[in-house]
Amino acid sequence: MKLRIGVIGSSTQVSAAIKRIAEEVGLEIAKAGAILVTGGRGGVMESACKGAKRGGGLTVGILPESSLDQANPHLDIAVTTGIGYARNYINVCSSDAVVSISGAGGTLSEIGYAIALKKLLVLVKGTGGATDVIARAVEFLEGGHAVVARDAKEAVKIILKKTIRHPSLQRVRSFRLTS
Amino acid sequence: MKLRIGVIGSSTQVSAAIKRIAEEVGLEIAKAGAILVTGGRGGVMESACKGAKRGGGLTVGILPESSLDQANPHLDIAVTTGIGYARNYINVCSSDAVVSISGAGGTLSEIGYAIALKKLLVLVKGTGGATDVIARAVEFLEGGHAVVARDAKEAVKIILKKTIRHPSLQRVRSFRLTS
Amino acid sequence: MKLRIGVIGSSTQVSAAIKRIAEEVGLEIAKAGAILVTGGRGGVMESACKGAKRGGGLTVGILPESSLDQANPHLDIAVTTGIGYARNYINVCSSDAVVSISGAGGTLSEIGYAIALKKLLVLVKGTGGATDVIARAVEFLEGGHAVVARDAKEAVKIILKKTIRHPSLQRVRSFRLTS
Amino acid sequence: MKLRIGVIGSSTQVSAAIKRIAEEVGLEIAKAGAILVTGGRGGVMESACKGAKRGGGLTVGILPESSLDQANPHLDIAVTTGIGYARNYINVCSSDAVVSISGAGGTLSEIGYAIALKKLLVLVKGTGGATDVIARAVEFLEGGHAVVARDAKEAVKIILKKTIRHPSLQRVRSFRLTS
Numbered sequence: 001m002k003l004r005i006g007v008i009g010s011s012t013q014v015s016a017a018i019k020r021i022a023e024e025v026g027l028e029i030a031k032a033g034a035i036l037v038t039g040g041r042g043g044v045m046e047s048a049c050k051g052a053k054r055g056g057g058l059t060v061g062i063l064p065e066s067s068l069d070q071a072n073p074h075l076d077i078a079v080t081t082g083i084g085y086a087r088n089y090i091n092v093c094s095s096d097a098v099v100s101i102s103g104a105g106g107t108l109s110e111i112g113y114a115i116a117l118k119k120l121l122v123l124v125k126g127t128g129g130a131t132d133v134i135a136r137a138v139e140f141l142e143g144g145h146a147v148v149a150r151d152a153k154e155a156v157k158i159i160l161k162k163t164i165r166h167p168s169l170q171r172v173r174s175f176r177l178t179s
Numbered sequence: 180m181k182l183r184i185g186v187i188g189s190s191t192q193v194s195a196a197i198k199r200i201a202e203e204v205g206l207e208i209a210k211a212g213a214i215l216v217t218g219g220r221g222g223v224m225e226s227a228c229k230g231a232k233r234g235g236g237l238t239v240g241i242l243p244e245s246s247l248d249q250a251n252p253h254l255d256i257a258v259t260t261g262i263g264y265a266r267n268y269i270n271v272c273s274s275d276a277v278v279s280i281s282g283a284g285g286t287l288s289e290i291g292y293a294i295a296l297k298k299l300l301v302l303v304k305g306t307g308g309a310t311d312v313i314a315r316a317v318e319f320l321e322g323g324h325a326v327v328a329r330d331a332k333e334a335v336k337i338i339l340k341k342t343i344r345h346p347s348l349q350r351v352r353s354f355r356l357t358s
Numbered sequence: 359m360k361l362r363i364g365v366i367g368s369s370t371q372v373s374a375a376i377k378r379i380a381e382e383v384g385l386e387i388a389k390a391g392a393i394l395v396t397g398g399r400g401g402v403m404e405s406a407c408k409g410a411k412r413g414g415g416l417t418v419g420i421l422p423e424s425s426l427d428q429a430n431p432h433l434d435i436a437v438t439t440g441i442g443y444a445r446n447y448i449n450v451c452s453s454d455a456v457v458s459i460s461g462a463g464g465t466l467s468e469i470g471y472a473i474a475l476k477k478l479l480v481l482v483k484g485t486g487g488a489t490d491v492i493a494r495a496v497e498f499l500e501g502g503h504a505v506v507a508r509d510a511k512e513a514v515k516i517i518l519k520k521t522i523r524h525p526s527l528q529r530v531r532s533f534r535l536t537s
Numbered sequence: 538m539k540l541r542i543g544v545i546g547s548s549t550q551v552s553a554a555i556k557r558i559a560e561e562v563g564l565e566i567a568k569a570g571a572i573l574v575t576g577g578r579g580g581v582m583e584s585a586c587k588g589a590k591r592g593g594g595l596t597v598g599i600l601p602e603s604s605l606d607q608a609n610p611h612l613d614i615a616v617t618t619g620i621g622y623a624r625n626y627i628n629v630c631s632s633d634a635v636v637s638i639s640g641a642g643g644t645l646s647e648i649g650y651a652i653a654l655k656k657l658l659v660l661v662k663g664t665g666g667a668t669d670v671i672a673r674a675v676e677f678l679e680g681g682h683a684v685v686a687r688d689a690k691e692a693v694k695i696i697l698k699k700t701i702r703h704p705s706l707q708r709v710r711s712f713r714l715t716s
Contacts (some may be wrong), residue, residue, distance in 0.1 A: 192368060211467070219411065253426055262444070263447070264471065264474060264475075265441070265444040265447040265448070267447070267467075267470075268442070268443055268444040268446070268447070268467075269470075270513075283474065284470045284471065284472070284473030284474030284475070284498075285470065285471075285474045286469075286470070286475060286500075287465075287466065287467075287469065287470030287474075288446075288447075288466075288467040288469075288470030288471045288474065289470070290466065290467075291446075291463045291464065291465070291466030291467030291468070292443065292446075292463065292464075292467045293463070293471050294463030294466060295462065295464045295467060296443075296463070297441060297462030298435070307497075309470070309497075311497075311498055312491065312492070312495040312498070313491070316491040318486075318487060318488075318490075318491055319463075319466075319491070325425070327412065337435070
C-alpha cells in the first residue's frame with residue numbers, strides 16, 4: 001500500500017493564499033506517489049484534493065455525514081462515516097503523516113490526535129488559526145513528532161524524508177518514493 | 180464518484196466454496212466499474228478484494244484497528260479507523276449497496292445496519308451463517324431493500340439493475356455502468 | 359460498579375403488550391440493583407426506563423444525537439454521542455448482558471454485536487421482529503451466549519443466574535445481587 | 538436531567554498540585570448538583586471523580602476500551618465505548634460545559650472539539666500543557682466560548698453563572714442550581 005498523507009485545515013472562510021498553499025501541498029503529495037487523505041469537505045480539504053488530482057494522485061475523503069452532500073468534487077473515494085466529527089480521529093489514524101494548514105476547533109482536535117498518536121505532524125507556518133497556535137507552542141514541538149515548515153514544498157519534503165524511518169510508518173509495506 | 184459496493188461476511192473459517200463465491204463477487208464488482216468496499220480483513224473480505232484486483236478494480240478496506248496489522252494484501256486504500264467494530268456502521272454507510280456472504284455476529288450487525296439504513300442488501304443464498312438466517316426471515320425481506328440472490332453473478336447483476344433507481348444512490352453523482 | 363444490563367428493541371410502532379414487557383424488564387433490572395443501559399430513545403427503550411425508575415433504579419441512555427432532542431424523559435444520565443447508529447456498538451460494549459425485545463434493523467445490529475462480543479444475550483420470545491428471527495436461528499443459539507426467555511421475569515432471572523460466572527462479567531468488580 | 542460538566546486533562550504524570558485542583562473541581566461540581574463526566578481513566582480524571590464522590594455527586598466515565606481494565610475506582614457509571622480515542626468526541630458532546638486542566642495531545646483534541654461544538658470551555662490557568670497553550674491563544678478566546686479561570690472554584694463558578702443562558706444548555710431540561 002502507498003504512503004497516506006493527511007491534510008487538515010479550515011473547511012470554510014479560506015483565503016486565496018491559503019487555498020494556493022493547500023493546492024500545492026496536494027500536488028506535491030500526488031507527485032510523491034502518496035495517497036491524499038482529507039476530511040472530504042470544502043476549504044483547505046477541497047484545495048488539497050484539487051491539487052492532488054492535478055498531479056494525477058488518488059484522493060480519499062472521510063466525511064462526517066452518511067451522505068455525499070458535503071463531499072468536494074475532487075474525491076476518488078468518499079468514506080461517508082455517519083459518525084460526525086468523531087471521524088476526525090479516523091482521519092488521523094488513517095494518515096501515516098499529517099500536514100496542517102490554518103484551521104479552527106475541528107483542525108485543533110485533529111492536531112491533538114496527531115500528537116496523541118505520535119504521528120508525524122507538519123505545521124505550515126504563517127497559515128494562521130490552530131496551525132499557528134501549535135507552531136508556537138514549545139510544549140508540543142519538543143517530542144520531535146510535530147515540526148514546523150515554511151511552505152507547502154517544505155512540508156511534503158519533510159514528510160518524505162522523515163517517513164523512511166518514522167515509527168508510524170513501520171507498518172506501511174512496500175512504500176516506494178516515485179520522486 | 181463511482182458506485183461503491185460493499186461485501187460483508189466471515190473473516191475466519193471460510194471454506195473454499197465460500198472463498199470462490201466471494202472472489203467472483205469481487206471480480207463482477209470490478210468488471211462493473213464499481214469500487215469494492217470491505218472491512219479490510221481476511222476470509223470473505225480478502226477473497227472479494229482478490230477478485231476485484233484480478234478484475235482491475237479499486238479496493239477499499241475499512242479496518243477496526245488503527246494499524247495495518249490485520250489488513251489483507253489486496254487493498255488499494257486502507258482506512259485504519261481505530262474504532263473497533265463500530266466501524267461496521269461505516270462499512271455500510273460507505274456502501275451504496277451491500278452483498279452478504281455467510282458470516283457470524285459481526286456480519287449480522289452489518290446486515291442490521293443495511294436494513295436500518297434502507298440500503299440495497301443482497302443475500303447470497305446457501306452461503307450459511309448470518310446471510311442464510313436473514314435470507315429466510317420474511318420479517319426483513321418484505322420492505323424490498325433486502326433481496327436474495329442464487330449466486331455471485333446474480334448478486335451483482337441485481338445491484339447494477341436496481342441501483343439505477345434505488346434511493347440510496349440518489350446522491351451518487353455521475354455513475355456510469357461500464358458493462 | 360454495579361452490573362449493567364442493556365435493553366434493546368424497537369424505538370417506534372411498539373404495541374401496548376410490548377411496552378408492558380419492556381417496562382417489566384426495566385422494573386426487574388432495578389429490583390436486582392443493576393444499572394439499566396438503553397439507546398435512550400422511545401418505544402422499548404422508553405418503557406424499560408420507565409419501569410426501572412418505578413423500581414428506583416438508575417437509567418443510562420446512549421443516544422445517537424449530540425443533542426437531547428430524542429431523549430426519553432426517564433433518563434438519569436444521557437450520553438449524547440453524536441456518532442449516529444455507530445452508538446449501537448457502544449450500547450452493547452457498555453452492557454454486561456443484553457435483553458432483546460422485538461426490534462427492526464437497528465436492534466438486529468445490536469444483536470449481532472452482542473453475539474460478536476460474546477455477551478450474554480437474552481431474547482424474549484414472542485415479541486416479534488429481530489428478536490424472534492434470532493430466537494429461531496439455531497446458528498446463533500449454539501454457542502450458549504444467546505438464550506431464549508419466555509417472558510420479562512425469566513429474562514432478568516437468567517441474567518442474574520448466569521452473570522455470576524459469565525466471562526463478560528469477569529471485569530465487573532464488587533457486584534452484589536440485591537435479590 | 539441534571540447539568541453535565543466534563544473535566545478533561547492528563548491521564549498520567551500528574552503532579553500533586555494538579556491532582557488537588559482536579560479534585561477540588563470535582564467537589565465543586567458535586568456541590569452544585571451537577572453530574573461529572575470524564576474519560577474515566579487516571580490522573581486528572583481520577584482526581585476529579587474522587588472529589589465528586591467526596592461531595593456526594595454522580596460520576597460518569599466514558600472509556601476508550603470495551604473493558605473496565607483502565608477504569609478509575611470512583612465511577613458510578615462506566616461507558617465502555619470500545620471506540621478508542623474517538624470517544625474524546627463523545628466526552629465533549631456529552632458535557633454541557635467543560636473544564637480543562639493541564640493535558641497533552643488527547644486533551645488538546647477535546648479542547649478542539651469543545652471549540653468546534655461551541656461548548657462553554659473553562660481553561661484553568663497555570664496548570665500547564667494543552668490548557669495553557671490554548672489559554673494564551675487569542676485566536677480561540679475571542680468567541681466567548683473559551684474562557685480562562687484562575688482556580689478550581691472560579692472554573693465551576695463561571696460555568697454555573699454562564700450555563701443559565703448558554704446556547705449549549707438550551708436543551709438541558711429542568712436544570713436547577715442546588716447552590
